[in-house]
Each structure stands twice: as structure tokens, then as C-alpha cells.
Amino acid sequence: MHFGLGTKYWLLVIGLLMTSAQAEDEKLPVEAPQAFITNHSGKFNGQKIAYRATAGETYLRDLTGEPKASIFSFAYTQDKAETAKRPVTFVWNGGPGSASVWLHMSGLGPFFAEVPSDASHPGLPPYLPKNSGNSVMDVTDLVFIDPVGTGYSRAVGEYEGKAFWGLKEDAQSMAEFIRTWMTENNRWGSPIFILGESYGTTRAAYVANILQKTMKISINGLVFVSQALDYQGSSPYIPDNIISYVTYVPTMAAAALYHGKVTPVPQDKQAFLEQARQFASNELLPGLFAGNRLKPEQKRHLVERLAYFTGLSPQYIERADLRISARRFAKELLRDESKTVGLLDARYLGDERDDLDDSTKRDAASDTISAAFNSALQVYLRNSLEVDWDRQYLSPADPDLRRYWRYRTSKDGSAWEPTYVTTAGQLSEALRINPQLDVLVASGYYDLVTPFFDAEYTLNRHAINAEQIWYTYYEGGHMMYVNSAAKVELFNDVRRFIEAHIPTNK
DSSP states (O other), rough: OOOOOHHHHHHHHHHHHHHHHHHHHHHHHOOOOOOOEEEEEEETTTTEEEEEEEEEEEEEEEEOOOOOEEEEEEEEEOOGGGGGGGEEEEOOOOOOTTTTTTHBBBTTSSSEEOOOOTTOOOOOOOEEEEOTTTTTTGTTTTEEEETTSTTOOOOOOOOOOOGOBBBBHHHEEEEEEHHHHHHHHTTTTTTTEEEEEHHHHHHHHHHHHHIIIIIIIOOEEEEEEEEOOOOOGGTTTTOHHHHHHHHTHHHHHHHHHTTTTTTSSSSSSHHHHHHHHHHIIIIIHHHHHGGGOOHHHHHHHHHHHHHHHHOOOHHHOOOTTTTHHHHHHHHHHHGGTTTTEEOOOOTEEESSSSSTOOOSSSSSHHHHHHHHHHHHHHHHHHHHHHOOSSOOOSSSTTTTTTHHOOOOSOOOOOOOOOOBBHHHHHHHHHHHTTTTTTEEEEEEETOOOHHHHHHHHTTTTTTTOOOGOOOOOOSSSSTTTHHHHHHHHHHHHHHHOOOOOOOOOO
16 A cells, blocks of 8 residues: 555654553553651650651642642651641751751751761761750751752652752742641641751742742741841852952951961950951941042051951952952961861861862862761661662752752743842741741851851841841851750750740630
8 A cells, every 4th residue: 555745644643642642541650659657755955755757758739639749858746636736847958959968967856967066077987866955846846848859859740850940949849848738737727937048048038928928828937047048148259249248257257266367366256256247347348349449548458457357468368459259268268277168167177189279179068077967867767767768868969950940030031130149028028928927047157158247238138127037146157056065055046936936825
């Protein structure tokens, strides 16, 4: 039988359609959510608590009811009759692209990864989880969440990870998770708190806005650990970003003081850091703004003062034209000792191969503690939570996540001028929607990634009510809880914050 070209074309189309339909029929359905449930007891802040640990998936669904994402979380809920009214705190880390491993193993929950408080190396493995008597589980249930592409969380069905990898997309999925988890676990009667770290604070501000503005879910309190809401104040990598040369000065001063590079040595650390704040705002900022209009004697004064606060030589500051970036500071402070200081925590020391490089290429803090946290988590998952699963726990995240992450805030095809990432506006609106909502802002003195002065700079503007912001400071860096004394202070502050925002008459 002979077929013409047109007939052959339509037979091919029909064949492809039949194959596609057959493949659709043969497509495996999405499996039921996985859950690993164990029962435990522990003593937290002196109070004995019996609790259930649920390590499992929560499916986010589209408007047709089909699953679109599996969000894996670790929920610790107290075993008692009043659980439905007990506070619940949703916790996540940042990145973007970080699983909840850091806060999960910080001791906020029932166990923690132990590393030396003095910023020294934890030594050779094994790194085993330890019981956390400082956990805040005496005042709140905890849900540690891994966003899509991190931990065990994945896109499912017809959806791809890219659908959730973006500023807006990520915040929307986390808000949907909270609403879904509250429904599936009968927790709509509970006080609700959100605790985020680093980019997790960027996310938390956006999620708080979505929950309250769109989903009509009020929040009792927000906790920002190492806030990162407006990236202009924490982006020291762009040469003409004047703001970052100002916001980092007090943190550099704290690091220089810690490493004995401030001469003469101030008698009062807090007074010294306040002087650094005032210098940065009232002298350095106008000088940088003046640019080539700055008179020689004014510049000499600024060079000398900046040298005093940062511990760097006047010659170096002169060559840098008063513009000291975080990575250059980390490389230069202890250059005469062939050492670098950490970015996440400037107390940590690194030894890089190239002592002539202008800036540090690695982070001494991350290099020191990352393996201990990851290893302790893996031991804990298998042996305490009894997670026996062949799915890989992604920490670091899916390698495509950062490549496809979308910060654009306008639709494709529309006009959009790139700007610094910020969700400070979303927070400001959320605080107006709920004037009873307060924010605890926890900062480490030695954090060269999200400096504490940037937290003040960001949250003292954007038309935010100062009475709704609680500032606290700790002897540590980005993850201040690696210092055991700072951890106790942080968790006690979180505990007091939660207790202060639980209604007693309802």
C-alpha cells in the first residue's frame, strides 16, 4: 500500500499522540507522603517533656488537588491533651539553598552538634549529636522545614524544582506549607511563631506578609537570627556600594578588638562599638559621599580613625580609598601572621595558600564546622529519628537551585530595573497589618556576612515602628549558637520572647 507524504505525516502525528496518551496512562501516581514517627522524652530548661518526633513529608497541592511539592519537615510536638493550643514555631535556615541542618542541630531542638566554643577546630570524626538541655521545647513545639531542593524536599508530579526556586516562589511555598501543616495537624488554635536565619529572615519577612495579607493567618512573633532583609547593607562586593562600607565598620571593629589589633585597647567594649557606629554614620558616610570633594586634612582624619577601629594600617586604608570590603578585611587583618579570619564568624582562623591575594577565597568558619553539623545530623536521622529511606538528604542543596534561583520581582516581558534584594517592605506592611506583631532580631558581633549594624540600619528605617523591634547581641558570629554561652543567652531570649507573646486570657 502506498501512502502520500500528507498521509504519512498524519499517521506519524497519530502515533505520537497515542504514545503520549499511553505514557500518560502508564505514569506512576505520586506515592503517599512518607513519615517516620518516634516517641521521646527530654529535659529542657529544667522541665521534663514527653514529645513525638515526626520526620515526614507534607504535600503542597495545586488548585486541582494534585501534589506539586513534597516539603519535608521535622516536627517536635509535646504529648499532652492541650497540644492543639500549644505554641508552634516554624524554623528554617537560609542560603537560599540551605537545609535546616544548622538550626536543627543548633540545640534549639532536642539535640545539637557539639563544636568548641572558642572557635577552634572540632578535631577528627566521629561527630555525634548531644542532648540539648537548653532547647526551647519547654515553651513551644518546633517544626524545622527544608525548602524544595534541600534536605528530602522535592518537586513532585508535573512540577519541577524551578517552579519553587525564587524570592516570591519560595516564600509562597513556605506560606502554603505552614497553612497545610496547621490544617493537617489541627493547629489553627495555636499561637504561631516563625524563626529564620540569614536568607531565612529574608524569607520570613515575605512569608509573614503572605500569611497575614493573603491567607489571613496572624502571627504571634518573628525571630530573625542574623537578619538579611535589605541586601544593600550586606553586599560588600560591589565597588560603588557606599552603604556597605559603612554598615560593616562596627563588626570589623569587634573583630579587630577580639584579635588584639585595636591600639590603644578600649576599656569598655560596648562603648567602643558605639563609637564605631557613630564614626561610621557621622564621619565616614559623609566622607564617602563627598568623594573627590573631600579635603586632604579631612581624609587624613578619616584614614586614622578607620585604621583605629579596624586594626588595619593607615597605608592600607589610604590605598583602599576608605573602602574596606568584608573579604579584603578578612584577608588583611592578620596578614602578618599569614592567617585569615572567618566571614560567618571572624573568631575563626584560616590558612590559605596564597598569602599575597587581596581577599580571602574561603570561609574559615564554614570550613571548620560544616562537617560536624552535617555528620551529627546524619547520625541523628538514622539512629534517633529512625529515618530509613533511600532518598538522598541534600545538604548542600540540589546543584541546579542556585543556578535557576530567581530574584526578579516582575513578570517576564515587563520592564524591570534590577535592584538590591529586599523584603523589608513586606515586613513593614506585615507589622502594620498586625500591630501586635513584634520581631526579635538576634545578631552576632563577629558576623561579616550579615553585620549587626546593618540590622539596625535596615530595621530603623522602612517606616517600621521601633517599639516592634527587639534587638539582642551575642559573642559569636552568623551562627552564634556554636558558642555555648551565646547559645544559652540566645535561647533564653527566644524563650522570653515567645512567652511574652502568648495571650494569657484566651
